Amino acid sequence: MKYCSDCGASVTLRIPPGDTLPRHVCASCGTIHYQNPKIVVGAIPEWGERILLCRRAIEPRHGFWTLPAGFMENAESTAEAAARETLEEACARIEVGDLFTLISVPHINQVHIVYRATLLDLDFGPGEESLEVALFEEKDIPWDDIAFRTIALTLRHYFEDRRRGSFGTHNASIALPPAATVP
Structure with a gap:
């Protein structure tokens, strides 16, 4: 970030008073520009013993399979985001159930939520x-x-829980593997 979105003046990266992390701060109007993780929300659409997967037509990972999921929009709940993404990616209507996975992905500043x-x-x-x-x-x-x-981990948990006959909520963090470049 080079310029303030409030007044257009230059910003500098520094730790503002009362904070502990470097932030982009406007030299003119003093606005602190926080950059926070993005939230990715999706669903495991179930039909009997089967689940719905989508093969990606976009990067990253074009041609690979995933659950319907995407970035949450402003003014929607996480459950609404899961339903919207499923409709957009699979043209499928769902009834959103329980939260299933909450996975932190700190190396790319994301949190993935799957219902x-x-x-x-x-x-x-x-x-x-x-x-x-x-x-x-x-x-x-x-x-x-x-x-x-995150999708592979979610699917492994899903099938393990289903075999056990009891679904829980799974909270995890995906660490960046050494010298990794894959998502």
Whole structure:
């Protein structure tokens, strides 16, 4: 950040009084510009023993499979974001259920939230950000082609919980592996 979005003057990176972290501070009007993590919200759309996955039509990870998920918008709840993203990416309507995973991804300044959800019908198809959308049984999940570690972790927890017959909420943090460049 070089310029203040409030007045257009130059900003400097410094620790403001009463704070502990460097922030972009406007030299003219004194506005402190906080940069906070982005929230990614998604769903595990269930239909019986199968779950709905989307094959990405966009980068990052074009061509890889994921749960319907994306960045939360202002003025919506996390559950509303999960339903909207599922509709946008899979043209699918869902009933959002319980929170399932909350995963911190500090090296990219994100928090990923995934809900369990029930598909309301089988009227789904690829949205603009998906090449294809399909229902998968556990044995058919394309594990080597899952787009993101947070999604793979969520799916592993989901199938472990389902085998156990009891679903809980999973809270985790994904650390950056040494010399890693993959998401």
